[in-house]
Amino acid sequence: MTEFSQKDIYEKCAGLVETEMDGAVILLSVNQGAFLELTGAAGAIWNAIDGSKNGDAIVASLLNQFDIDEKTCAEETQIFLRQALQKGLIKLAR
Amino acid sequence: MLGKLSAEIDADHKGSADIAAKFASLRRQSDPEINLRLLASADRMIDAAPESPESWKTKAAIECRLGRFDAARDSYQYYLALIGRPWQADMSAGIVTPPDFYNRAEFQLPTLAVLDDFLSTTQMEGLLADAISAAPLMRDAAISASERDVLDFTKRRTSVVKKFTAGSDLLQHAVEAKLERLRRSFHIAPFKIGKHSIKLTYHGDGGFFFPHRDSDEILKPESRVMTWLYYFGKTPRKYLGGDLFLFETDTQRGRYATPSFIKVEPLSNRLVIFPSWFFHAVSPLEMFPDASFADGRFAISGHVHVHKNA
Numbered sequence: 001m002t003e004f005s006q007k008d009i010y011e012k013c014a015g016l017v018e019t020e021m022d023g024a025v026i027l028l029s030v031n032q033g034a035f036l037e038l039t040g041a042a043g044a045i046w047n048a049i050d051g052s053k054n055g056d057a058i059v060a061s062l063l064n065q066f067d068i069d070e071k072t073c074a075e076e077t078q079i080f081l082r083q084a085l086q087k088g089l090i091k092l093a094r
Numbered sequence: 095m096l097g098k099l100s101a102e103i104d105a106d107h108k109g110s111a112d113i114a115a116k117f118a119s120l121r122r123q124s125d126p127e128i129n130l131r132l133l134a135s136a137d138r139m140i141d142a143a144p145e146s147p148e149s150w151k152t153k154a155a156i157e158c159r160l161g162r163f164d165a166a167r168d169s170y171q172y173y174l175a176l177i178g179r180p181w182q183a184d185m186s187a188g189i190v191t192p193p194d195f196y197n198r199a200e201f202q203l204p205t206l207a208v209l210d211d212f213l214s215t216t217q218m219e220g221l222l223a224d225a226i227s228a229a230p231l232m233r234d235a236a237i238s239a240s241e242r243d244v245l246d247f248t249k250r251r252t253s254v255v256k257k258f259t260a261g262s263d264l265l266q267h268a269v270e271a272k273l274e275r276l277r278r279s280f281h282i283a284p285f286k287i288g289k290h291s292i293k294l295t296y297h298g299d300g301g302f303f304f305p306h307r308d309s310d311e312i313l314k315p316e317s318r319v320m321t322w323l324y325y326f327g328k329t330p331r332k333y334l335g336g337d338l339f340l341f342e343t344d345t346q347r348g349r350y351a352t353p354s355f356i357k358v359e360p361l362s363n364r365l366v367i368f369p370s371w372f373f374h375a376v377s378p379l380e381m382f383p384d385a386s387f388a389d390g391r392f393a394i395s396g397h398v399h400v401h402k403n404a
Binding site: 014015017018019021026028030031032033034035037 | 122123127128131132134135136139148151152155156197198201342351352353354
């Protein structure tokens with residue numbers, strides 16, 4: 001179905017604080033030195049990361065929200081998750 | 095396109111001549127509403143887990159972003175107690191942040207003291223009258239580049255009076271009386287005090303100063319070791335912006351970072367002191383339409399130097 005492993009479940013790293021304002025998810029991580037505003041689908045991906053959903057489940061939730069083909073959705077979700085992992089904002093739960 | 099995680103805001107638009115662009119990220123990051131919402135989130139985390147050190151550290155950082163120094167100090171003290179490194183801030187010296195503190199490797203949180211209502215009202219008002227009278231003596235301030243001073247309005251738009259003596263002795267003596275306590279609180283090694291340079295600075299409409307530091311080296315002979323700023327002016331303020339921002343600093347590599355900045359409003363009769371090697375900036379000032387020159391942002395800027403024979 002996608003390139004994601006069914007077993008990759010993601011959770012947010014400790015020390016992050018977030019809020020929503022004007023349709024954007026705003027994140028602050030003092031440990032990572034990051035202040036980010038996630039709009040649109042990026043915010044939706046972030047909100048889907050709850051420690052219980054694997055990559056496929058995240059993609060599925062996005063397909064329900066956005067008018068996008070599955071392949072593109074999966075590719076771009078993977079890009080987002082990879083960047084978030086690199087920045088130390090999320091980690092693999094299991 | 096779903097969008098990359100590309101919303102990280104970079105406070106350093108060195109390539110842009112647009113001052114607004116350079117400070118746009120900082121303006122966004124320091125937005126009070128955003129930070130109050132983040133603070134509420136941090137408070138919820140603390141309510142859920144009061145003994146979680148990370149939540150208190152995050153709360154402290156947000157309080158610094160808001161310029162709420164008492165709360166920031168309390169949160170840092172609580173955090174450090176939780177991790178077994180108790181810190182007792184010297185409150186009478188106005189200490190806000192702990193020394194030798196790193197949220198992440200290499201970037202040290204600025205040490206800072208803030209003292210409000212520093213002079214008597216009479217002293218402050220007299221100083222303001224002298225400063226306003228000094229308007230004809232004001233000159234555009236330079237920046238130091240390659241061992242010489244140059245004007246660069248893409249980096250600084252400040253007016254200065256270098257030989258402004260009114261109030262200088264009073265402020266110099268008051269600062270020097272606190273130096274030893276500040277040195278200890280900032281964890282600066284003992285040094286031989288050299289000259290004390292003082293000038294009047296003024297920011298009017300469009301005034302600003304891009305992130306910079308006043309000393310590239312720590313405790314080098316003749317170098318600046320302490321920077322102090324005494325703000326004074328008419329109230330209520332007739333301008334927006336003009337805030338002092340202090341940044342986490344990598345003193346070894348000479349670079350700075352956000353988002354754990356400290357925002358200091360230029361409240362009248364406020365004294366601010368910090369080590370000169372921390373990066374800091376003045377955000378662009380926007381005066382109200384009915385404001386005059388006298389309603390601008392006045393400050394006495396002082397630097398304590400290491401003795402040349404240190």
